[in-house]
Amino acid sequence: MTVLFNDFNSDTLGLRLTARAIDPLQEQEITETIPGIQGSIDYSNMFGQRLFQPQTVTYTFQKYIYDVVERSRQETIIRNSLAKFGLSRLYDSYLPENYYLLAKCSSPSVTNDPQYQKLTVTLAFTCNPPFMFCELQEGNDIWDTFNFDYDVSQETSFNVSGSQTVTLINNGSAAIQPKIVVTGSVSVTANGNTVNFTAGTYENTLIYLLCGENSFQLSGSGTINFVFYKELVL
The missing domain is CATH 2.60.120 (Jelly Rolls)
Incomplete structure (x- = not known):
């Protein structure tokens, strides 16, 4: 499974995916309680569509590196490949072909484990609604x-x-x-x-x-x- 985000390429870095989690989809509700009317009125569709909150996709990778110096070097490379970019296109192999997420890496974490001689990389990406965008223009004849x-x-x-x-x-x-x-x-x-x-x-x-x-x-x-x-x- 491959994750691409600007300079970060999980395959090139030799990272193995161990977990992928997506937060539940949350609607951005607009409701109002009016005196004399039971319950509340939902205005969420007043703009002709449902509106959603940003969603988080979290990836966890592992890589075994037995040399302590090389583990530290790889940790630095991973951190720097993520730190210099803001909102950008995020690709992963689980998405349909020709689709991407518009996301920001909000909380990258790299753990250097000397006991088991491995790196554990946890990346949380905050994605803009509606989360998945097609690269191909509608009406194309491909x-x-x-x-x-x-x-x-x-x-x-x-x-x-x-x-x-x-x-x-x-x-x-x-x-x-x-x-x-x-x-x-x-x-x-x-x-x-x-x-x-x-x-x-x-x-x-x-x-x-x-x-x-x-x-x-x-x-x-x-x-x-x-x-x-x-x-x-x-």
């Missing part, structure tokens, strides 16, 4: 990488002449704000928001893809490409 459990075959680029309605599917577990690339002049209406685009590349707009099918109304003249990546809970 058949060899198609995952029948998660992927959807769909068009994400459109020629616009007049008015038309298109459907985009977000098969992930979180709302996505796509990057939008436009030539010409195109107006987009989706999920209650309308934005007029001229030629250019746009990010951080009012256009969102909620989970499931999204109906987009396009009008104008030109082309439009929606660039987005699937996000799944771990």
Whole structure:
């Protein structure tokens, strides 16, 4: 089993995984108690999706090194390979192919055990919700990488002449704000928001893809490409 995090590569370092643990998924609940109404009202889905707390993935590795000097050297290498990086991509062999976690190594621990002549490395990574991100753009036509459990075959680029309605599917577990690339002049209406685009590349707009099918109304003249990546809970 391999764990990759920037300069840290468990295989290259010769570390053997002995344990992998994931904290339970915790929802970020928004509730309110109103006088005269029994129980409480749950507003957790008011933004069109469930919201989650950061999640921790913990790995424990061991490596037997009989020379005390070499154990100390390896300990220094491991600590320094983790210390200089903040929030970064984390890969491990248990994830589906072409997926990664966006994480920070929050509490690395390396124990040098002279009695059993081994290093024990415990790494806890705090992962950003929704925890697992796909590297492949939605709508790609790379058949060899198609995952029948998660992927959807769909068009994400459109020629616009007049008015038309298109459907985009977000098969992930979180709302996505796509990057939008436009030539010409195109107006987009989706999920209650309308934005007029001229030629250019746009990010951080009012256009969102909620989970499931999204109906987009396009009008104008030109082309439009929606660039987005699937996000799944771990």
